[in-house]
Amino acid sequence: MRRLIAGIVATALYGGALAQTLEVRVPDLASTPLPRSVETGGTTYVDQGLVAAGSLPAGSIDFLGDTLGSFSSLSIKPGTWKREGDTYTGVLWTLPDRGRNDPEHNVFFDYRGRLHRFRFTMTLPSADGADLGKGTVSFAVDGGRELRDFTGKPFTGAEPAGGLRKEHGIVLPSPEKGIGAGKISLDAESLQFTRDGGFYIGDEYAANVYRFDRQGKLTGILVPPKAVRPLDAQGRPDFTSLMPPASGRRNNQGVEGMALSPDGTRLFVVLQSALVQDSAPGDASGRTLTRVLVYDVSHSAVPKSPIGHYVVRLPSYDDTGHGGAPNRTAAQSEIRVLDDHRFLMLARDGSGYGADGGKPIVFKSVLLVDTTGASNLAGTLYETGTASVLGEGGVLRADIRAVTWKSFINLIDPADLARFGLGIHAGESGKAQISEKWEAMDLVPALDASHPDDWFLLVGNDNDFIAKHCVMDGQRCDSDIDNDNRILVYRLTLPGMRSNTAPHHK
Numbered sequence: 217m218r219r220l221i222a223g224i225v226a227t228a229l230y231g232g233a234l235a236q237t238l239e240v241r242v243p244d245l246a247s248t249p250l251p252r253s254v255e256t257g258g259t260t261y262v263d264q265g266l267v268a269a270g271s272l273p274a275g276s277i278d279f280l281g282d283t284l285g286s287f288s289s290l291s292i293k294p295g296t297w298k299r300e301g302d303t304y305t306g307v308l309w310t311l312p313d314r315g316r317n318d319p320e321h322n323v324f325f326d327y328r329g330r331l332h333r334f335r336f337t338m339t340l341p342s343a344d345g346a347d348l349g350k351g352t353v354s355f356a357v358d359g360g361r362e363l364r365d366f367t368g369k370p371f372t373g374a375e376p377a378g379g380l381r382k383e384h385g386i387v388l389p390s391p392e393k394g395i396g397a398g399k400i401s402l403d404a405e406s407l408q409f410t411r412d413g414g415f416y417i418g419d420e421y422a423a424n425v426y427r428f429d430r431q432g433k434l435t436g437i438l439v440p441p442k443a444v445r446p447l448d449a450q451g452r453p454d455f456t457s458l459m460p461p462a463s464g465r466r467n468n469q470g471v472e473g474m475a476l477s478p479d480g481t482r483l484f485v486v487l488q489s490a491l492v493q494d495s496a497p498g499d500a501s502g503r504t505l506t507r508v509l510v511y512d513v514s515h516s517a518v519p520k521s522p523i524g525h526y527v528v529r530l531p532s533y534d535d536t537g538h539g540g541a542p543n544r545t546a547a548q549s550e551i552r553v554l555d556d557h558r559f560l561m562l563a564r565d566g567s568g569y570g571a572d573g574g575k576p577i578v579f580k581s582v583l584l585v586d587t588t589g590a591s592n593l594a595g596t597l598y599e600t601g602t603a604s605v606l607g608e609g610g611v612l613r614a615d616i617r618a619v620t621w622k623s624f625i626n627l628i629d630p631a632d633l634a635r636f637g638l639g640i641h642a643g644e645s646g647k648a649q650i651s652e653k654w655e656a657m658d659l660v661p662a663l664d665a666s667h668p669d670d671w672f673l674l675v676g677n678d679n680d681f682i683a684k685h686c687v688m689d690g691q692r693c694d695s696d697i698d699n700d701n702r703i704l705v706y707r708l709t710l711p712g713m714r715s716n717t718a719p720h721h722k
Contacts, residue, residue, distance in 0.1 A: 238531035238532070238623075239531070239532050239533070239541075239542045240531055240532070240533035240534070240542070240546070240578055240579045241533070241534045241537075241538075241539045241540060241541075241542070242534070242537050242538070242539050242578070243537050243576060243577065243578050243579075243628070243640070244533075244578060244579045244581070244626070244628065245626070245628055245629070245630060245640070246626040246628065246629035246630075246631075246632070250263065250264060250265040250629075250632065251263060251264045251265065251709075252626075254584055254622045254623070254624050256558070256584060256586050256620075256622060257558070257586060257588065259711050259712060260709075260711070261584060261624060261708065261709065261710055261711070262708065262709035263624060263625045263706060263708055264670075264706070264707040264708065264709065265629070265632050265706065265707065266629075266632045266633070266635070266636065266704055266705070266706055267340060267350075267351050267672070267705055267706065267707045268338050268339075268340060268350075268351030268352060268353045268704075268705040269351075269352075269353055269636040269638070269702070269703065269704050269705065270338075270352060270353025270354050270355065270702070270703055271700045271701060271702045271703075272284070272355060272357075272700060272701040272702075273698065273700055273701075274679055274681075274682060274683035274684075274698040274699050274700045274701065275683040275684065275685045275686070275698060276357060276701070277687070278330070278332055278357065278360060279330075279332075279333075279357075279359045279360040280328060280330060280360070280362065281687070281690075282315070282327070282687060282688050282689065283316070283681050283683050283685075283686045283687055283688060283693070284312075284332060284357065284701070285312060285678075285679045285680070285681040285682070285683065285699075285701055286312040286313050286315075286678050286679060286680060286681055287310045287311070287312075287655065287656040287676035287677055287678055287679070287701060287703075288311050288312060288313045288404060288405045288406070288407075288655050288656060288678050289310070289311040289404075289405065289406045289407035289418075289550060289655070289656045290308060290309065290310040290311065290407065290656040290657070290658055290674060290676045290703075291308075291309050291310075291407050291408065291409050291415075291658050292306040292307065292308055292309075292336065292658055292660050292674070293306065293307040293308070293309055293409060294409055294411065297660045297661070297663075298663075299663040302339055302340050302341065303337065303338070303339045303340075304337070304338045304339075304340075304660075304663070304672075305335070305336065305337050305338075306336045306660070307333065307334070307335070307336065307358075308333070308334040308335075308336035308355055309331050309332065309333055309334075309407065309409070309415075310331070310332045310334065310407075310656065310676065311331055311332075311404050311405075311406070311407040311417065311656075312327075312330065312332065312404070312681075313373070313403055313404050313405060313420075313678065314327055314373030314374075314401075314402065314403040314404070314420075315327025315373040315681065315688050315689070316680070316681035316686060316688045316693040317373070317375075319375070319457060319458055319468075322375065322458070324373065324374045324375045324395055324396075325373060325374065325395065325688045325689040325691065325693075326372050326373070326374055326395050326396045326399075326689050327372065327373035327374070327688060327689060328362055328363070328370040328371065328372065328373075329362070329363035329370065329371030329372075329373070329402045329404060329417075330360050330361060330362050330363060331360055331361045331363070331407070331415075331432070332357070332360045333357075333358045333359045333360050333361065334355035334356060334357060334358055335355065335356045335358045336353075336354075336355045337353070337354045337355070337356075338351055338352070338353050338354075338672075338705060339351055339352050350635055350636065351705065353703050353705060355703065361431075361432040362432060363402070363417070363428060363432050363434070364432060364433045364434065365383070365399070365400050365433075365434045366383050366384065366433075366434050367383075368433070369398070369399055369400075370399060371399060371400050371401070371402040372391065372395070372396030372399040372400070372401055372402070373396070373401070373402065373403065374391050374394075374395040374396030374399075374401055375391070375395075375401065375456065375457055375458065376389035376390055376391050376401040376421060376455045376456065377391065377392070377456055377458075378392070378454075378456065379391045379392035379393075379397075379401075379455075380392075380453060380455075381398070381400060383400075384437070386437050386439055387453050388400050388401075388422060388424075388437075388455075389401040389421040389422050389453075389455035401421050401455065402417075402419055402421065402426075403419055403420035403421050403457065403468075403470070404417050404418070404419060404420075405418050405419065405420055405470065405471060405472045405488075405655070406418035406471055406472060406473055406474035406475070406550065406551075407474075408474055408475050408476050408483070410476070410480065410517075411480055412429075412430065413429075413430035414427065414428055414429045414430050414435070414517075415427075415428050416428075416438075416474060416476075416483065418470070418471030418472070418473070418474035418485065419470055419471055420457065420465075420468055420469070420470030420471065420472070420488075421455045421457060421470065422445070422446070422453075422455050422470070423440045423444050423445060423446065423464065423465040423470040423471055423487070424437050424438060424439055424440065424471070425437070425438035425440075425471060425474060425483070425485060425518075426438075427517050427518055435517070436517055436518035437518060438483075438485075438511065438518040438519070440464075440465075440471075440485075440509070441509075441521060441522070441525075441599045441600060442464075442599070442600055442601060442602065443463075443464065443491065443493075443507070443598060443599050443600070443601065443602055443603075444464055444465055444487065444491065444507065444509070445464045445465075446461035446463075446464040446465050446467075447461055447462055447463050447464050447602070448461055448462050449462040460492050461492060462492065463491070463492050463493045463602040464491055464492060464493075464602070465487055465488075465491060465492075466488075466489060466490070466491065466492055466495065466503065468488075469487060469488040469489045469503075469547070470487065470488065471485055471486075471487065471488075472486065472487065472488035472547070472548055472549055472550065472655070473485070473486035473488075473548055473549065473550050473551035473561065473562075474486070474551065475551050475552050475553045475559065476513070476553060477553045477555060477556055478553065478554070478555065478713065479556075480513075480514075481512065481513065481514040481556075482510055482511065482512060482513065482553070482556055483510070483511040483513045484508065484509070484510050484551060484553050484559055485508070485509040485510075485511070485522075486506065486507070486508050486509075486528070486548055486551050486561065487506045487507050487548070488506070488547050488548050488549070489503040489504070489506050489530065489545050489547050489548065490502070490503040490504060490505045490506050490507075490530075490545075491506075491507060493602050493603070493604040493606075494506075494507075494527075494604050494605050494606055496606070496610040499610075500543055500544050500545065501532040501533075501541075501542040501543050501544055501545055502545075502610065503530075503545040504529050504530040504531070504532055504545050505527050505528075505529055505530075505605055505606070505612055505618070506527070506528055506530055506548055507525065507526070507527060507528075508524070508525070508526040508527070508528050508585075508587065508619060509522040509524065509525055510522055510523055510524030510525070510526075510587075511523065521594070521595070521599075522594050522599070523594055524587065524592055524594055525592060525593040525594040525595075525596075525598070525599050526587050526590045526591065526592065526593065526618075526619045527590070527591070527593070527605055527612065527616060527618045527619065528548075528561075528585060528618060528619040528621065529612070529618050529619075530545050530546055530547070530548055530563055531545075531546040531563055531579060531581075532544065532545050532546065533546055533565055533578045533579045534578070535565065535566070535567065535575050535578065536575060536576070537575070537576040537578045544565065544566065546563040546564055546565055546579050546581075547563065547564060547566075548561055548562070548563055549562045549563065549564055549653070549654060549655040550562045550655055550656055550657045551585075551657070552657050552658060552659050552673075554710060554712070554713060555712065555713075557586060557587045557588050558584065558585065558586050558587075559585050560582050560583070560584060560585070560624065560625075560657065560659075560673070561582065561583045561585050561621065562580075562581075562582050562583075562654060562655070562657055562675070563579070563580075563581060563582075563583055564579065564580040564581075564627075564653070564654055565577065565578045565579045565580060566652060567652060568580075568649060568650050568651050568652035568653075569642070569648070569649040569650065569651040569652060569697075569699060570651050570652045570653070570679060570680060570682050570697070570699040571652035574642070576640075576641075577628055577640050577641075577649075577650070579628075580626075580627040580628050580650075580654055581623050581624070581625060581626050581627060581628075582624050582625035582627070582657070582673070582675075583621040583622065583623055583624060584621060584622050584623075584624040585619055585620070585621040586619065586620050586621065587619050588620075589617060589620070590617050590618060590619040590620070591615075591616045591617045591618075593605075593616070598616075625673070625706055625708075627650070627654060627675070627704070628640055628650070633647075633650065634647065636704075638650050650677075650702075651677045651679060651699055651700075651702065652677075653677055653678040653679070653680065654675055654676070654677050654678075655676070655677065655678040656674075656675065656676035656677070656678070657673060657674065657675050657676075658673075658674045659671050659672070659673055659674075659708075659710075659713075660672050660674070661713075662707065667709070668714060669709050669710060669711045669712075669713065669714065670707060670708065670709055670710075671707075671708050671709075671710050671713060672705050672706070672707055672708070673705070673706040673707075673708055674703055674704075674705055675703065675704045675705075675706065676701070676702065676703045676704075677701065677702050677703075679699040679700065679701055679702075680699065681693065682695045682697060682698070682699035683695060683698050683699070684696065684697065684698050
């Protein structure tokens with residue numbers, strides 16, 4: 217394997233961990249055999265590798281008659297995960313985003329916000345099986361749930377442009393005319409269920425987190441602090457996805473990752489990449505300094521402000537994979553929380569099946585992130601105002617300590633993928649190239665008494681509704697390829713998760 221990392225640069229030592237930057241110049245393919253482990257805070261976490269995989273045809277139709285696709289997030293419903301021998305079952309909910317669209321040509325649909333429900337089955341071979349470690353996954357369509365706002369109206373995936381709507385004193389994105397007029401625009405990207413059967417959904421348009429009850433009706437909105445809200449030069453809301461605002465979340469770079477701590481008391485929210493004010497001008501690889509917000513939801517489901525606010529530096533990479541200087545940021549695409557200060561974060565490049573340009577796959581990894589020792593910006597001007605965390609030279613200010621992380625799970629392990637008929641390269645004989653957008657994760661216990669610290673990590677792709685036979689809001693939206701919905705399952709050893717997990721998995 218050719219791997220050149222220039223470098224993992226240690227900028228300072230904080231609490232025994234190194235704050236680092238990762239610049240990937242050639243494809244970051246896994247080079248060491250499984251299992252692979254990392255250590256942080258005195259705890260060793262182990263990646264045992266890919267144990268199961270499955271797919272659903274891209275042309276599948278959902279419960280509302282639209283093409284089913286776009287796993288922007290997924291979650292096994294609490295209380296439904298069970299094991300009988302070598303077979304695991306559960307109710308799987310997946311979250312599509314705003315439907316098939318083409319922002320470059322301003323093509324959007326009045327795609328109603330929804331969740332998809334599946335009957336999920338995973339079978340792992342017995343210990344004496346011929347294909348040890350090569351399990352199968354199936355997920356059968358089983359209805360869904362339409363999302364409704366405070367007044368009972370459906371949401372729309374349509375671009376809000378300059379349209380606004382005010383509900384409960386909160387200014388929200390809403391098309392003034394045309395497609396989706398009068399509805400709240402929702403570009404859903406992250407999903408987390410709560411103990412009462414309700415759920416949170418993170419949004420890209422407004423960077424809000426919406427709280428729904430178990431029937432899918434909106435009950436509250438967690439509005440981000442001023443630093444994160446998309447605002448124009450006059451400080452007014454600017455929710456369009458077609459161009460960046462003057463400050464706040466970048467266009468199409470909102471709440472991509474969001475998850476509760478296992479005890480249900482902390483809600484972690486992570487932006488996909490750097491805020492506008494934290495981005496180096498004109499530099500696509502200068503969007504690495506994104507924000508992590510932590511809310512105490514033990515007393516209020518939608519608290520007014522976070523108790524934790526941190527900066528995390530994302531990897532950057534050369535999208536040609538030829539060893540050049542990094543020119544892109546590996547966008548954060550999903551998180552799952554391990555305790556009150558550690559979480560898994562999926563960061564990826566923009567290459568793979570379904571992507572334009574035919575560039576090589578360079579980086580797709582799950583990072584183990586730890587906020588211990590990082591500067592807490594809660595309540596400062598970096599949160600209540602639009603102050604940039606960039607200092608002189610366009611780098612992180614010296615007085616701000618970034619969150620630390622270590623690479624944990626490499627999704628582009630050729631040998632591991634090959635066992636399931638998957639590969640890195642387009643046109644590779646007998647193998648399907650893995651898709652571009654891996655954006656969904658969930659953790660469920662292995663329910664193995666002999667290995668009580670073992671968990672399964674489900675990783676799903678967002679196929680962007682790319683199907684040869686596509687229908688959206690009663691209109692055709694065909695593509696020239698089928699980009700199937702796919703789920704990969706990794707087995708991990710996560711010490712301490714048992715004591716931190718509420719007893720809702722059976």
